[in-house]
Amino acid sequence: MTDFLQLFFSGMATGSIYALAALGFTLLWQASGTINFAQGEFVMLPAFAMVGLIAAGAPLPLAFVLTVVLAIGVLGWAFKRGVVDPLFRHGMMPIVVATIGLSIALSNGVRAGYSAEAHPFAGMFPDRIFNIAGVTITLADCGTLAFALLLVLATQSFLARTVTGRAMQAVAQNTESATVLGINVPRMIFYTFAINAALACAAALLVTPVYLAKFDMGVSLGTKAFFAAVIGGFNNSRGALLGGVIVGVGENLAAAYVSPQYKDAVALALFMVVILFKPQGLLGRKEERKV
Amino acid sequence: MAANMNPQDTPAIEFEDVVAGYKDFMILNNLSFKVRPGSITLLIGPNGAGKSTVLKTLFGLLKPRGGRITLGGVDITAADPKTLLARGIAFVPQGRNLFGQLTVMQNLELGGITLGMKTARERIPEVLDLFPRVRERSNSQASALSGGEQKQLEIGRALLLRPKVLLIDEPSIGLSPLVVQDVFKLLRKLAAGGTTILMVEQNVKSALKISDDAIALESGRLVLHKPASELLADPHIERLFLGGAIETRAA
Amino acid sequence: MNKRNVVLAFLALAALLVAPHFLKSYGLYLLTYWLVFILATMGLNLTVGYAGQKSLGHAAFFGIGAYTVAIMMKAGLSFWLGLPAAALLCFLVGLALGFPALRVQTIYLAFATLGFNTAAWLVMRNEEWLTGGTFGINNIARPSLFGMSLDGSLAYYHFTLGMTIIFAALLWGLLRSPWGKAFTALRDNPIRAESLGVDIRGYTLLSFAIGAAYAGIAGALFASLVQFIDPAPFTVGSSIMMYLMVVVGGPGYFLGPVLGAAVGVVLPEWLRFAQAWYLFVFGTAVVLLMIWLPDGLLSIPDRLRARREAREASAARSAAAARHGGNA
Amino acid sequence: MSAPVLEVRDLRKAYGAIQAVGGVSFQVMPGEIFGVIGPNGSGKTTMFNSVLGQIEPDAGEIRLNGADITGLSPLELNRRGVGRTFQTLQVFGKMSVRDNLIVAAQEHKGSMFSRMFAPGDSGLGPKADELIDLFRIRHVADKPAGSLSYGQQKLVDIAMAFMSEPALVLLDEPCAGVNPSLVGGISTLLKELNARRGGSFVVIEHNMDFVMDLCHRIMVMVEGTVMAIGTPAEIRANKAVLDAYLGN
Amino acid sequence: TIKIANIVELSGPGTTSGTNFKDGMLLAVKEINAAGGILGRKIETTTNDTQSNPGVAKGLTQKAIDQDVFAIFGPVFSGSIMVSMAESRRAEIPNFTGGEAAAITQQGNPYVFRTSFTQATAMPKIARYITDQAKHKTLALIYVNNDFGKGGREMLMKALEKSPTKIVADISTDSGQIDFSAAVLKAKGASPDAIFVYTNEEESARVLRELRKQGWTKPVIGETVLTSQKVIELAGEAANGAIAHVGLTVDAPLPAIRAFRAKFEREYKYISDHNGMKGYSGVYALKAAIEKVGKLDRKAVAVAMKTLKVKAADQPGILMDVEFDKNGDLDRDSFLTEVKGGKQEVIATLPPLSKK
């Protein structure tokens, strides 16, 4: 039982990391109808920005704030101007492929221009371990989980409860109608990507101590986050958290009780079952009627 | 009326030699016409004549390639929809234009986004009074509504703005006859209150009855511009409805 | 095909036949590699570009084809048995993968195929008794044809070229038959298509199965080309690359995969002058290409034609307007 | 008295608390043009989609020429000679208008396998051209259907339903957005097909001139139920119908 | 000039190893050129990335052959080597690989040479330590499920087969894995005397941290990677106490290696791992062989390589005395290291396997 609890809580901690990255997927899907295959790299880049700033002597909070500002400019504004604006009205395929290209460019740019090595990154939580009834948990685990919860709820209620949030969703659903109603479409898209960039920075802050800052950290992070988002529900931010935790815990239990070689297969099997029987995800909303 | 419009009056809407279309395909070629303030002007013509294109161009959804569009004397040729909404124009396009995954209420609120939420929320009940069918469904997802209910919601969403100029593209599509009558009556009332209305309709007979002027388009050019009453009284009226008849008359 | 296209096709063929004489072994290898990917992405183009089924699992079929041939040849069977077996096996697995596609559509289908790819990869990696696991299968022989050994790189190139042309021609025939329209109908509006008697079930399954068979054949050729396989080239990442090739080349354009595969396979090699930065340049090039041509490289002729026709049509419209002299 | 082509018995469909269709029964006779009218949201489209296998009805029985077809897929129904249009525009946006029409009938020619070797237009070119001329869309015949005006798309949509000359056609608001001159054309086409081949039609429409002129019998739906079924004259004289739907 | 092609993993999963290997190799070339080259000729290098993909590696090897290079360095991943060495053999070009898989030199290819121990050499050495010195009776094994991890696991099991040490838990993990709580829990659950960790750098660091988190206090043993500079940097305090056998380590108490470490760090701003040393010493091995033959003859150089003995005293770049056997495998001293106070320390020097 202790083992189980240990696995469960460790899984929750890992899961909340996945959730943080998955949150970006659900946000972009709801508010712009796009899928960003460079989402993992959007976390990697701020991680390196922070590593660089800290190396240059900035304390962590300052490094974080500067990184957020930088990210909103580059991953938010520049990405929107450069990639989203020209491709938005051409449907999903071109944007998806552009983000694939971008992910190749970003990870290899960091590799060639900065370093191919993994860099350690001290988190904002002190290295503290709690032992509760035989289950060990670090302070960082708890902190990450709490933060993930906070960010997910904040994003969710922003989208659902504020007019701006709904206007962002409106743009994703029907851009032309949004224009006709006087919704400032470019600005809504900017908000979407700016929030996404800020979330990516928060994710980087919490994820990097575990993932380590490395040019290819985005690949596995992105994949896991993607699975998490699908399981939880692509069009629901709370789904990201649920999905993340399910993947994290599921993997751990599978590795311990099924077969470590096929532990990925468990997340996968779950993923397939969800897709086939509830394609919109566990918490997702069904898409509209068609005829 | 239109033909003998007072030259001193500033037209509510004026097209001067407007050229517009899609990408490189120009649909409207040097189109010119004027719309009197506070009137209902009906835009008719065969399918594909360019009626919707006129409205889209006017509302800034298509950028004209040439010519000038003025609104109450002010040049709005290059203005975007947001600016135009601020000037009091509202547009109900053809087809379905709702946010399917949002609720009816949320759709209405977004319709009033340029007003500020407070004003919008205050006005929503008035609109729902006009369309009881929509009120019943106010918490459903918009995509769950029937075709006619959706159209009513769309019209209501535009009326929320209390526009000075209303562009409305085939409002009768999908509406049952009683509702069409109601909507037409409503438009008449709005016009009486000073709203300028430019309407496209294929339901020509009923639409002419509430219109002041009529403009007929064919292949992107203007083939007639007359008071609606003249058209109704025209002995060739039945032939006129037969689309192609306009062609023979003009030639 | 009009006359100009026939001439172009002949020129291209001539170039492909002459080119090897100006290339060293690396160039020849690259050219063969490219042909293999043309064949694979042609299959994906059918699934994604024509039939509109979002598939992110194509590399799995590519892998299944490669492993089938490799395992059969290791067991002492002929390549000529392995090739049809690879095609058939992929066809059947493709058919099976089509079933989720009947339940879910668009991005959800993409998710499902992505999951399938991961599963296939796990099997390739973990079932060491069959696939050699991460150690892979080495020394895969090249086949011989009518007693002629295809071991040399030039011979193998010609062989691959021949196969590519044959299967491209078959696909061309299929797409210009009513099937082509049925696939497109399925892509543009499945609901309407079904109500018009288009068996969307059948066509969906077949679009997957045929696309998969093409990947299987390409995989078989790939195994013999590299003469070594391990699970690495058959990951989800590779599927995503293939998807990229189709979209960059022009989805739904018959020759899109030719250009797309060139971008995916040849372009990175060209860019090697950029040294450590070459993949960065490649990624950036893809982004720029998409922004410039969202419908793919092959949309250029269409774009030009559409522009010309639009000009003519507007001219005709304005001429008509002038003739009628404006108002009635 | 011949047997009905289409027979619907006690059809029901609810969405949560909303009873969209609440027990609808009617029969369509061979060679009959059957109109369906009713206020917005009265369940006409829902009834159509249930009959046509697009959505699953909660209860009820549907028979085609005596055979039970409840729950059959749209594909099966099409193969049994049932054609339809949708209330919303449903064309193949990226295909040319001509290809739209060809694809609408090609699946009725030969087996799937034999179609692999058939000519590209399946020999349907002349038929398509005929309808293109009839609906006056010749000048846009080679344009992608998605780039047409609303009314033009509607015409393509209707033409598609007639390409394979089905024995029973269900049309959901065919005249919406169509120019009056062509409304007459549609009317003529239906009458002609009806007279020439004895085809049956079910038409939902809010254009009363069209319905009254064309239909042999009309059914009025209100709040998911049948208020009246009768000849145009009977319907026009029905006080309840006037109040609920027609006005004056 | 003497052309050498460097074909390595610079992207994909092999990036870290490939980059180190390449940097070490280029450093050696730079030094040799500065000192007048080999036999008075300068070395010219080209570097190409295999993307960790054998299909690409094959093409690049052909490209190198087309360019008529004298020798090929890399790749590091065994799958890629399998294809590249088949090509280089056909063209009769000496090929120095960075791979450690035993199978590479078991194919009787006269043109392939190691730059490091194979797992077949290294694992028996560490096994000997586990059984004879540390006297662990039971061992839990955590390995990474790729060719590197699986190859090492096989060799270790073979080496321990006849010893009293039993492997009580055999746990596969993935490359790129984040959460090792299940693996560690399982290993702990078997209550072994020691845990053997055979994964790549980042994963090793995560395992060490998880071990510390779950309160493991008994020994953690590894091979080469576990006590590497990178792992220490990434795992921080949790690395303390880890013990590993290291064929080549920048922390060896030898002047040549100290010097190398300093030069490498100055040049590339990071600390080399064993792959960097492999690339570096490999070039010097080639130099020694060419000088022994006295002319630029590939065949003769390949033959000479097969029995080459180089002393660090004569050829400082070789870093340590080394002997190549007829398979192209090499043998030499190696070290037992332990992490103490955040530093790798050599606790014993192990003689070549053949010497015992």
Ligand SMILES: Nc1ncnc2c1ncn2[C@@H]1O[C@H](COP(=O)(O)OP(=O)(O)OP(=O)(O)O)[C@@H](O)[C@H]1O
């Ligand atoms: N998927 C759905 N979910 C919830 N309610 C629905 C759904 N589909 C239809 N309805 C409701 O059922 C009722 C009937 O809709 P239907 O589309 O059949 O009406 P209709 O008679 O075709 O109307 P119209 O003339 O406006 O097209 C409407 O009130 C609608 O809101």
Ligand SMILES: Nc1ncnc2c1ncn2[C@@H]1O[C@H](COP(=O)(O)OP(=O)(O)OP(=O)(O)O)[C@@H](O)[C@H]1O
């Ligand atoms: N997005 C588009 N791209 C290209 N051409 C278009 C596009 N939309 C419309 N057209 C063309 O422009 C012409 C005019 O279209 P418009 O929508 O203005 O017609 P309309 O008069 O409103 O017709 P309807 O009565 O059918 O609505 C048509 O010939 C149509 O084919």
Ligand SMILES: [Mg+2]
């Ligand atoms: Mg229109």
Ligand SMILES: [Mg+2]
């Ligand atoms: Mg309806």
